[in-house]
Structures are given as C-alpha cells and as structure tokens.
Amino acid sequence: MQTVSGFRRALLLGLIVLAPGCATNTITGRSQLMLVSEEAAVQGAVSAYANMMGQFSKKNKVETGTPRAARIKEITNRLVAEAVRFRPDSANWAWEVQLIDEPKTVNAFCMAGGKMGIYTGFWEKLNATDDEIGNVMGHEIGHALASHTREKMSMAMTVGVGTAVLAALVSSRNSNDPYAFQRNQNTAALAAAMAITLPNSRDAESEADQIGIELAARAGFDPRAAVTLWEKMAKEGGTSAEFLSTHPSPENRAERLRSLLVKVDPMYQLAKSRPATAAVPDFIDQPVNERAADGMTREEYAKKLAAEPQVMTFVAAEFEQFSKGNVVLTCATECVFGYSFHRSIWKELHAKHQWRDLAVAVMKVGYFNDLSYFLLGEAATGLGLKDAATTYYARARAAQQADKSCEGAFNTCEGFEIAKAVDAVLGVPELPPAPVKDKNYNKFN
Numbered sequence: 001m002q003t004v005s006g007f008r009r010a011l012l013l014g015l016i017v018l019a020p021g022c023a024t025n026t027i028t029g030r031s032q033l034m035l036v037s038e039e040a041a042v043q044g045a046v047s048a049y050a051n052m053m054g055q056f057s058k059k060n061k062v063e064t065g066t067p068r069a070a071r072i073k074e075i076t077n078r079l080v081a082e083a084v085r086f087r088p089d090s091a092n093w094a095w096e097v098q099l100i101d102e103p104k105t106v107n108a109f110c111m112a113g114g115k116m117g118i119y120t121g122f123w124e125k126l127n128a129t130d131d132e133i134g135n136v137m138g139h140e141i142g143h144a145l146a147s148h149t150r151e152k153m154s155m156a157m158t159v160g161v162g163t164a165v166l167a168a169l170v171s172s173r174n175s176n177d178p179y180a181f182q183r184n185q186n187t188a189a190l191a192a193a194m195a196i197t198l199p200n201s202r203d204a205e206s207e208a209d210q211i212g213i214e215l216a217a218r219a220g221f222d223p224r225a226a227v228t229l230w231e232k233m234a235k236e237g238g239t240s241a242e243f244l245s246t247h248p249s250p251e252n253r254a255e256r257l258r259s260l261l262v263k264v265d266p267m268y269q270l271a272k273s274r275p276a277t278a279a280v281p282d283f284i285d286q287p288v289n290e291r292a293a294d295g296m297t298r299e300e301y302a303k304k305l306a307a308e309p310q311v312m313t314f315v316a317a318e319f320e321q322f323s324k325g326n327v328v329l330t331c332a333t334e335c336v337f338g339y340s341f342h343r344s345i346w347k348e349l350h351a352k353h354q355w356r357d358l359a360v361a362v363m364k365v366g367y368f369n370d371l372s373y374f375l376l377g378e379a380a381t382g383l384g385l386k387d388a389a390t391t392y393y394a395r396a397r398a399a400q401q402a403d404k405s406c407e408g409a410f411n412t413c414e415g416f417e418i419a420k421a422v423d424a425v426l427g428v429p430e431l432p433p434a435p436v437k438d439k440n441y442n443k444f445n
C-alpha cells in the first residue's frame with residue numbers, strides 16, 4: 001500500500017509540475033518543454049554560476065586583468081547590446097562573463113540570465129580571432145535568448161534529478177516549510193549546473209547558429225568567422241573540444257551558415273561603418289540601473305531598439321509581410337486551440353510593448369478574428385508602421401462585422417475593448433442609411 005500511494009503521490013506531483021510544461025518561444029515559434037519558470041531558471045543559474053566560479057577561483061583559474069580578459073568583456077558587451085533588441089527583458093539580466101584559465105579546454109557557455117564563461121583554450125589551442133570569439137559568444141547568447149538553457153534545465157529535472165526535485169518544487173509552492181525555498185533554490189541551481197553539460201538538440205543548435213551569427217554581424221564581428229570557427233573546432237577534434245559534445249552539429253551546418261552569410265553580411269557592413277563612439281550601456285558586470293554616457297538606462301536603451309522595426313533574419317520574410325500590411329489571417333476551427341492557448345501570452349507581450357514578438361506570435365497562430373487583427377494593429381502602431389496599422393484595425397472591424405469576434409458567448413478579449421479602440425483610431429463608422437419609412441407601411445401591417 002505504502003508503495004502504491006507513494007507512487008501515486010509522485011505521479012500527482014509530477015502532473016502538477018508538468019501541467020504548465022510547454023511554452024512557445026516568442027523568438028523561434030518552437031514549442032519547448034518548460035517546467036522551470038523564467039525566474040527560477042535565472043535564480044538557479046546565478047547560484048550555480050557563483051558556485052562554479054568560486055571553485056575556479058580557489059584553483060586560481062579565473063583570469064583577470066589581462067588584455068584578453070578585458071577583450072572578452074568588450075566583445076560580449078557589444079553582443080548583449082544587440083541581444084536586447086530581440087529580448088528587451090534581457091536588458092535587466094545581471095550579465096557577467098569570466099575567463100577560465102584552462103588552456104587545454106575549448107568551451108564556452110551562457111546560462112539562463114546571461115551568466116557566461118569562456119575557456120582560454122579558444123586562444124591557446126585554436127588561436128581564435130576576435131571575430132571568431134564574437135561568433136562563439138553570439139552563439140552562446142543565442143542559446144540563452146531562445147531559452148535553451150531553461151529548456152535543458154527542465155530536461156535535467158525530468159531525467160537526472162527525478163521526483164525529489166518535483167517534490168521540492170511543489171512543496172515550495174504552498175507550504176509553511178521554511179526550508180522549502182532554500183531547497184527549491186538548490187534544486188534549480190543543480191539543474192542549471194547540469195544544463196550546461198547536457199547536449200543541445202539539433203533544433204536548438206540551428207536556432208543558436210541563426211541568432212548567433214546575426215548578433216555577431218550586428219555587433220560588427222565578421223560573420224564569415226562563424227564558418228571558420230566550426231572548421232577549426234572540427235579539426236581540433238573531440239579530445240579537448242568539450243564544446244562539440246554539448247553543441248552537436250546540425251545537418252549541413254557549414255552550408256547553412258554560409259547561406260545565412262548573405263543575409264547578415266549587410267548588417268556587418270553597416271555595423272563596421274558605424275562610428276565606434278555610439279553610446280551603448282555597459283551590460284557586463286555592472287549594476288542594472290547604471291546609466292550610459294548619454295544618460296540612458298539599459299531598459300531605456302532596449303526600449304529604443306525594440307521600437308525600431310527590425311527583425312531577426314529567420315522571421316524576416318513573415319515580418320516583411322506584416323510591415324506591409326499584407327497579413328491575412330484565415331485559420332478557423334483548427335486554430336482555436338492554439339488561439340486559446342496563446343491569447344494570454346499575447347496580452348503579456350502587449351503589456352511589455354514587445355511589438356515585434358507580438359506580431360510574430362499572432363501570425364504564427366494565424367487565427368482569424370478581431371482580437372488577432374487588433375493586436376497586429378497594436379504591434380504595427382508600436383513599431384511606427386502607420387499604414388499597416390490602419391489596415392489591421394480595419395480588418396479587426398471587418399472581422400467583428402463578420403461575427404468573428406472574441407466577444408462571443410464567453411468574452412475572451414483579454415480585457416481589450418476592441419470596438420472602442422478601433423473607433424478611436426479609424427473614426428466611428430458611418431451607420432448604414434436608416435430605411436426610409438413608407439407612409440403606407442403601417443396600414444398593411
């Protein structure tokens with residue numbers, strides 16, 4: 001009896017934790033296993049990182065005060081200054097980078113919340129250039145932005161740590177156990193530490209390749225170096241390139257990176273022609289609220305970038321259609337589930353003014369109703385795309401008139417008063433002319 005009830009209890013705990021388990025990534029559109037909340041992932045990573053660096057430090061293996069230690073900060077800061085364009089919330093991460101003095105190890109990582117590390121093997125064994133380092137760190141930051149580290153923490157929790165973890169997580173939710181929080185913290189830290197040793201999926205690798213090469217190009221690092229870097233690592237082989245065991249090669253990596261070159265090279269050329277004095281906040285090892293030279297906080301800086309109608313290359317085609325006002329939503333019943341699932345996420349993106357993410361997220365679902373079009377209109381407004389916004393608001397009104405409204409039997413408009421808001425932008429529609437009353441009308445009735 002004991003075993004059965006124990007097992008059932010574990011199963012029940014598992015279900016409670018697993019229930020909100022899947023989430024759609026706003027950058028990639030891919031559905032991911034997410035057992036760990038963003039906050040827990042970041043907190044876990046912070047303590048895992050502190051622990052890890054503490055141990056390296058004891059062994060005198062954290063390199064500071066050297067030219068390359070200064071270089072790595074400069075390089076990662078340039079990358080982060082672009083990363084916040086695509087994930088404005090990451091402007092508030094406590095970004096940190098440490099140079100780990102292990103000349104035989106070729107490895108680098110970025111944990112959830114922007115805790116980064118790179119080993120000196122990149123210089124000692126691979127003779128990596130700044131452009132190559134920019135690309136490798138861009139790739140790592142790409143993993144963090146696309147929440148791959150959080151995804152891997154979730155996997156670590158199901159595979160490695162097991163039910164003890166689930167129990168600890170659940171108990172910390174609603175119990176008076178004063179140690180529950182601490183236990184939860186430790187568990188998340190354990191999962192964060194494990195996550196960087198687990199291999200990424202090939203999907204995740206492709207995503208990080210795409211995000212990484214673009215961040216690097218935008219930050220002024222030659223995207224061609226992404227290709228040469230992987231070639232160097234492949235030559236170096238498995239003996240010391242830990243990096244390759246956690247970053248398995250997606251099919252045709254070199255070929256795909258080369259095809260991306262064409263898209264990101266113009267960004268690289270533009271970045272190179274930009275004056276080096278352009279003010280960028282200091283993201284690395286600095287308090288979040290520090291102001292940049294021109295008086296902008298990180299958050300203000302991220303907000304400014306997010307308002308520019310630019311988008312990552314791998315959602316560019318869709319986004320271009322959006323910005324021209326060409327998006328037509330046609331999906332009906334088959335998308336109801338996706339629609340119901342994503343509505344609250346859309347509301348959040350709207351509240352955070354993440355206009356680009358909002359537009360992409362609504363398009364990915366493709367559900368035809370007034371709320372979808374209204375939110376496309378809001379996203380276009382937020383990005384300063386006035387004509388597109390007018391088009392989408394008009395389509396929201398048309399959808400309402402066609403009875404495709406979120407109001408329906410259950411109001412599922414997420415608190416938006418669509419008709420009112422649309423009228424405010426487009427003006428109140430002229431009422432159809434009132435039917436002319438026939439003088440004899442009443443006589444025959």
Ligand SMILES: [Zn+2]
Pocket residue numbers: 139143200204205208246247
């Ligand atoms: Zn990778």
